[in-house]
Amino acid sequence: MSRSVHIGEQEYFPGIGRIRYEGAESDNPLAFKAYDATREVAGKTMEEHLRFAICYWHTFCASGGDPFGPGTRVYPWAKNAEPMAAAMDRMDAAFEFFSKMGVPYFCFHDRDLAPEGNSVGESEENLQTMVAMAKERMRATNIRLLWGTANVFSHPRYMNGAATNPDFDVVAQAGAQVKAALDATQELGGENYVFWGGREGYASLFNTDTQREQENLARFLGMARDYGRSIGFSGTYLIEPKPMEPMKHQYDADAQTVIGFLRHYGLDKDFKLNVEANHATLAGHSFAHDLQMATDAGMLGSVDANRGDPQNGWDTDQFPTDTNDCTQAMLVILADGGFTSGGLNFDAKIRRESVDIEDMFIAHIGGMDAFARGLVFAERMLNDSQLIALRQGRYGSFGSGEGENFVAGKLTLGDLRDYAERNGEPQAQSGKQELVENRMNDLMFR
Numbered sequence: 001m002s003r004s005v006h007i008g009e010q011e012y013f014p015g016i017g018r019i020r021y022e023g024a025e026s027d028n029p030l031a032f033k034a035y036d037a038t039r040e041v042a043g044k045t046m047e048e049h050l051r052f053a054i055c056y057w058h059t060f061c062a063s064g065g066d067p068f069g070p071g072t073r074v075y076p077w078a079k080n081a082e083p084m085a086a087a088m089d090r091m092d093a094a095f096e097f098f099s100k101m102g103v104p105y106f107c108f109h110d111r112d113l114a115p116e117g118n119s120v121g122e123s124e125e126n127l128q129t130m131v132a133m134a135k136e137r138m139r140a141t142n143i144r145l146l147w148g149t150a151n152v153f154s155h156p157r158y159m160n161g162a163a164t165n166p167d168f169d170v171v172a173q174a175g176a177q178v179k180a181a182l183d184a185t186q187e188l189g190g191e192n193y194v195f196w197g198g199r200e201g202y203a204s205l206f207n208t209d210t211q212r213e214q215e216n217l218a219r220f221l222g223m224a225r226d227y228g229r230s231i232g233f234s235g236t237y238l239i240e241p242k243p244m245e246p247m248k249h250q251y252d253a254d255a256q257t258v259i260g261f262l263r264h265y266g267l268d269k270d271f272k273l274n275v276e277a278n279h280a281t282l283a284g285h286s287f288a289h290d291l292q293m294a295t296d297a298g299m300l301g302s303v304d305a306n307r308g309d310p311q312n313g314w315d316t317d318q319f320p321t322d323t324n325d326c327t328q329a330m331l332v333i334l335a336d337g338g339f340t341s342g343g344l345n346f347d348a349k350i351r352r353e354s355v356d357i358e359d360m361f362i363a364h365i366g367g368m369d370a371f372a373r374g375l376v377f378a379e380r381m382l383n384d385s386q387l388i389a390l391r392q393g394r395y396g397s398f399g400s401g402e403g404e405n406f407v408a409g410k411l412t413l414g415d416l417r418d419y420a421e422r423n424g425e426p427q428a429q430s431g432k433q434e435l436v437e438n439r440m441n442d443l444m445f446r
C-alpha cells in the first residue's frame with residue numbers, strides 16, 4: 001500500500017516530498033545517503049533491522065523553549081487556540097511528517113495526543129477522540145505504533161512523583177492516566193508500553209521514605225501490567241532508565257539498577273528496558289555499555305536514539321549523528337539478534353536555533369543515516385575473523401583443563417588456591433585494545 005503524503009486538509013510541509021534514498025554521492029540535504037529501507041544487511045532489510053520511530057513530543061509539541069526563554073518556532077499546526085482543534089491539526093502534521101520521512105513507527109505520551117481535561121473523565125474522552133483519529137490515520141498511512149506512554153511528570157500535581165508520590169491521591173491520578181494510556185496503546189496496536197520514571201525519585205533524603213516509595217513503584221507497575229494483560233495487551237512493558245533530571249536522584253538510575261529492581265520484585269518476565277543514549281551518558285556510562293548490560297540480562301527491549309553533549313551535564317536530546325556511537329550501539333543490538341518488539345525511537349529534538357521547517361527533516365535524515373551506517377559497520381565487525389579471534393582468545397584458558405572445570409562449577413576455593421600455587425605467577429596477557437580499535441576503524445572505512 002502506498003503512503004499518501006498529504007493526509008488532512010492542509011499540507012504542513014509544502015515543497016518537501018517523500019524523502020528518498022539517493023546514495024552516498026548525493027549532495028541533496030533532503031535525501032538519505034545511507035538509509036536504503038529495502039537494502040538487505042545480515043538477512044533483513046534496513047527497515048526491518050532499524051525499526052525507526054518518530055516521537056510526538058519533541059517534534060510536534062515542543063517549540064524550542066528553554067529555562068531562559070520561550071519557544072523560537074511557531075508551527076502552523078500550533079496556532080489554533082482551542083486545545084482539541086490544535087490537537088487535530090498537530091496530528092495531521094505528524095502523520096504527514098511520518099509519511100514523508102518513510103518511518104514505520106511513531107511513539108507518544110497521552111498528553112502529546114490530547115490535552116488534559118477538567119476531570120479524569122474529560123481527559124479520557126479527549127484521548128479517546130484523538131485515538132480514534134490516530135487509528136484512522138494509521139490505517140491510511142500504514143504507520144504503526146512502537147509504544148505509548150503516559151506523561152505523569154509535567155503536571156504540577158506530579159512535582160513529588162507519580163507512583164512514588166508520598167500522597168496516595170496523586171498516585172491514584174497517575175493510575176487513572178496510565179490506565180487510559182494503556183487503553184490507547186492497546187487500541188492502536190502498540191507493540192510496547194513505556195514507563196519513564198520522570199519524577200520517580202527524590203530531592204532530599206531527609207523528607208523521603210525511599211523504601212516505601214520503591215515498594216509503591218513496584219506495586220504500581222504490577223497493577224499496570226495486570227490491567228494491560230486484562231485488556232489483551234500482549235506487548236512488552238519497558239522501563240526507561242535515567243539517573244537524574246528532573247529529580248536529583250531517580251530510582252531507575254541505569255540499566256543494571258533497573259534489572260536488579262525488576263528481578264527483585266518479580267517483574268522481569270513482563271518488563272524489559274528502553275535504553276536511551278543520553279540517559280546512559282548521564283549515568284556515567286556509554287550508550288553501548290547500558291545496551292550491553294540489558295542484553296546480558298536478556299532484557300533489551302527498545303532504544304531511545306539520541307545523544308548528549310560531552311561538555312553539558314544534562315539531557316540535551318540531540319539527534320544521533322556520531323557514527324562511532326551508532327556503530328557501537330548496533331554492534332550490541334545485532335550481536336543480540338536484533339530487535340523483536342523494539343526499535344529506534346528518535347527521542348531527540350532540534351536545537352533552539354534551528355528554526356526552519358526543513359530542519360526537522362534534516363535532523364531525522366541524519367539520525368537515520370547514522371544508524372544505517374552503524375548497522376553496516378557493525379555487521380562487518382561482527383563477522384570479522386580477527387576481532388572474533390581476539391575476543392575469544394582472551395578467554396581461551398576457560399576452554400580446557402582446570403579453567404573448564406571452574407566453568408562447570410567443579411572447583412572449590414581451595415582448588416583455586418592449590419592450582420594457583422602449582423601454576424605460579426600467570427604470564428601477562430595483552431588486552432590489545434589499540435589493535436581492536438584500529439581494526440574497527442579499518443573496517444569502517446574500507
Ligand code: XLS
Nearest residue numbers: 149196240276304315347
Ligand atoms: C525524558 C525521557 C522521555 C521518555 C518518555 O528524558 O526520555 O522522553 O522517553 O517519557
Ligand code: NI
Nearest residue numbers: 240276304347
Ligand atoms: Ni526517552
Ligand code: NI
Nearest residue numbers: 276278315347
Ligand atoms: Ni531523555
